[in-house]
Amino acid sequence: MNNxxxxxxxxxxxxxxxxxxxxxxxxxxxxxxxxxxxSGVVFSSDEKxxxxxxxxxxxxxxxxxxxxxxxxxxxxxxxRIIGEGLGFExxxxxxxxxxxxxxxxxxxxxxxxxxxxxxxxHYQKRLKTNLDDYLIRLExxxxxxxxxxxxxxxxxxxxxxxxMDDVKKIxxxxxxxxxxxxxxxxxxxxxxxxxxxxxxxxxxxxWSKPIALHFHDDFGMATANTLTAVESGQGEYYFYVTVNGIxxxxxxxxLEETCTALKVLYGYDIKFDLTKLMELSKLVEKYSSIxxxxxxxxxxxxxxxxxxxxxxxxxxxxxxxYERIPIDTLARKRRFVFGKHTGASLIKKVLEDRGIQVDKxxxxxxxxxxxxxxxxxxxxxxxxxxxxxxxxxxxxxxxFTLENEVVEIAKKxxxx
Numbered sequence: 001m002n003n004x005x006x007x008x009x010x011x012x013x014x015x016x017x018x019x020x021x022x023x024x025x026x027x028x029x030x031x032x033x034x035x036x037x038x039s040g041v042v043f044s045s046d047e048k049x050x051x052x053x054x055x056x057x058x059x060x061x062x063x064x065x066x067x068x069x070x071x072x073x074x075x076x077x078x079x080r081i082i083g084e085g086l087g088f089e090x091x092x093x094x095x096x097x098x099x100x101x102x103x104x105x106x107x108x109x110x111x112x113x114x115x116x117x118x119x120x121x122h123y124q125k126r127l128k129t130n131l132d133d134y135l136i137r138l139e140x141x142x143x144x145x146x147x148x149x150x151x152x153x154x155x156x157x158x159x160x161x162x163x164m165d166d167v168k169k170i171x172x173x174x175x176x177x178x179x180x181x182x183x184x185x186x187x188x189x190x191x192x193x194x195x196x197x198x199x200x201x202x203x204x205x206x207w208s209k210p211i212a213l214h215f216h217d218d219f220g221m222a223t224a225n226t227l228t229a230v231e232s233g234q235g236e237y238y239f240y241v242t243v244n245g246i247x248x249x250x251x252x253x254x255l256e257e258t259c260t261a262l263k264v265l266y267g268y269d270i271k272f273d274l275t276k277l278m279e280l281s282k283l284v285e286k287y288s289s290i291x292x293x294x295x296x297x298x299x300x301x302x303x304x305x306x307x308x309x310x311x312x313x314x315x316x317x318x319x320x321x322y323e324r325i326p327i328d329t330l331a332r333k334r335r336f337v338f339g340k341h342t343g344a345s346l347i348k349k350v351l352e353d354r355g356i357q358v359d360k361x362x363x364x365x366x367x368x369x370x371x372x373x374x375x376x377x378x379x380x381x382x383x384x385x386x387x388x389x390x391x392x393x394x395x396x397x398x399x400f401t402l403e404n405e406v407v408e409i410a411k412k413x414x415x416x
Contacts (some may be wrong), residue, residue, distance in 0.1 A: 006320065010265050013231075020233030021268050026061035026089075028212060028238040029255060031284060032081075033064040033093055034247040038288065040399040041246070045077040047287040049084070051243075054283055056086035058276035062238060064113065067093035068103035079107040091153065096137060101145050111151040113183060114141070118156035118167055131166060139173050142180065151179035153212055160186040160195075164202055171207050181210040181238070186225065189218030189250065193228035200229045212238035215253050217245060222253040227261055243284040244292055244299070256281060256298040264325050275331035289399075291392075298325070304334045309343020312336055316349060339374040342367065 013019040032048050035041060043051070048066075055063055066078030082090050092109035094100035096116050104112045116138060117123045123134050142152050154174055159167060174180030184203070191199070200211065213229055215222045222245070230237050245254035256277045262268040281299040285292050294301040304327055306312050314321030315334070327334055336346055344367050351358050351366075358366065410416075 003320070011267075014266075019231040021266055022230050022233050022235055022237055024210075024236040025230070025262065025268065025270060026236070026238045027059075027255070027259060027270060027272050028062040028064070028091065028240050029055050029060045029242065030064040030214075030240055030252065031055070031242045031246065031255070033067055034240075034242050034252055035284065035288060037248040038246045038251070038290065039249075040396065041288050041290070043287055045073065045080065048077050049081055051280075051283060051287065052081045052084070052086060054276070054280050055243075056088055057273075058280060059270075059272045060088050061271070062089035062091055062111070064091045064093060065109070066107075068107055069094060069097075069100040075103055075107060078109070082107055082109065096141055098141060098144065101141060101148075101150075105145075105148045105150060109150055111153050111179075112145050113153040113155050114138070115155050115157055116170070117158060118162040118170060118185075119158035120163065120166065121161065122158050131169065135169060135173065138170065142173055142177065146177060146179060151181075152177075153181050153183045155183040155185060155212075155214070157185050158187040159184045160191050160199065161188075164199075167203065168206055171203075174209070175207070181212055182207060183212035183214055183238075183240070186215040186222075189216040189222060191215060191225045191229075192219075192221060193224050196225040196229040197231055201232050201234075204232065204234045208235060210236040210238060212240055213253075214240035216248065217250045217252060220250075222251070223257040223261070226253040226258055227266075243280050244288075244290070244296070246284065246288055246290060254297070260298050260325060260330070264329065274329050277330060278332060298330065304332050305337055306334070307337050307339050308341040309345070312343055312346045316345065338370050339378070340371055342370060342374075 010019075014021070031051060032043065036043055052063065052065065065081045066074050068075035068078045078092060089110045091111040091113050092104040092107065093113050093115065094104055096114055101112055117127060123129055123131065127134070138154070142154070145152050152174065154170060156162065156167060156170060171182055174182070182203070184199070186196070196215070200213075203211065213226050215225045215229075217223075226239055226241075239253065239258055241253045241255040241258050242251065243255050245251040245257070259270060259272045259277070260274060262270055263272075263274060278299055281292060292299055292301075297303065304323065306315055306322065311322045315323065319327065319334070323334075336350075338346070344363050347367055347370065348358065348363055
């Protein structure tokens with residue numbers, strides 16, 4: 001951003017070599033798979049296909065298209081999406097099991113993304129195996145997958161809590177093989193921006209091939225961690241993101257936040273079309289039935305809504321005063337609303353735009369009446385809206401299949 005009235009510290013970090021973005025960043029969307037890991041969320045086959053088409057239209061480089069081993073319908077949907085030839089690289093999920101890989105081979109996926117636990121907590125305690133045996137298994141299945149013409153993403157689950165020496169041993173499996181990348185997963189969101197970059201810098205000492213970053217948002221830092229992790233500028237990266245940040249527990253790095261930050265803050269050239277973000281966000285909101293909260297960055301209702309007097313005054317003079325993101329970049333519309341913090345300048349402009357002239361004294365009376373109206377209106381609205389919120393939370397519970405229902409199903413099956 002070249003503007004003599006504002007200073008750009010992001011540009012400073014790049015110019016001073018404190019941050020250096022890599023040559024290649026690919027947007028890897030996981031909404032179709034990670035989105036369904038959101039508790040209670042299920043997408044129909046048609047919904048997944050429509051979302052996949054919109055993602056392709058927006059310009060994602062790669063997308064997770066399914067987990068075929070989950071069910072026959074999931075496999076059918078995965079094959080259907082791949083068959084559309086949407087132009088992005090198709091990634092499919094699989095456990096470290098030959099039968100899962102065979103399902104991906106059958107649907108002709110471009111990349112098999114292994115769910116491969118990397119921390120000792122997972123491979124020792126959950127999988128009940130030792131590293132030597134585990135490495136043999138990973139090596140065999142990686143070779144098997146590659147022999148069938150599918151690339152391999154070694155998805156290192158819980159990598160953010162794994163010993164770097166263990167990561168190095170797993171990475172060695174793919175170092176001399178074509179079409180293999182490492183997917184570093186911060187499974188429970190324990191990275192901070194500094195530790196994420198430190199981890200990747202350490203990883204780059206022995207791994208020069210592409211790295212995919214799959215960071216979770218348990219501490220609200222997934223997007224920041226994703227962006228900061230690559231600031232040493234080494235190598236190629238896939239950024240694992242989801243629309244609206246939906247996903248397991250607290251979600252993953254947000255597609256809209258990540259892409260907008262890359263283009264607007266870093267000035268990084270990605271092919272993704274930011275003007276498609278609102279359309280994508282609303283589509284995923286509709287099919288996931290998870291509302292986007294008004295203050296959500298980039299796509300929230302409030303992102304370009306202004307009420308406070310000084311802010312409105314600044315916006316009317318120069319939008320840059322209170323909007324860092326050029327509104328045309330996102331194909332959004334700015335709007336002003338009136339309330340307790342409204343200033344006289346906005347009311348005067350609105351009236352003048354309607355051909356109504358007003359003196360200073362009358363303007364002040366109008367302003368006070370607007371504020372009084374809003375305060376009364378807000379009090380009534382809170383009562384009504386709090387009922388809506390309470391009903392919504394109750395309705396979310398109805399979405400889940402709970403323990404008692406499982407027991408009832410079991411009793412019917414077992415004729416108890």
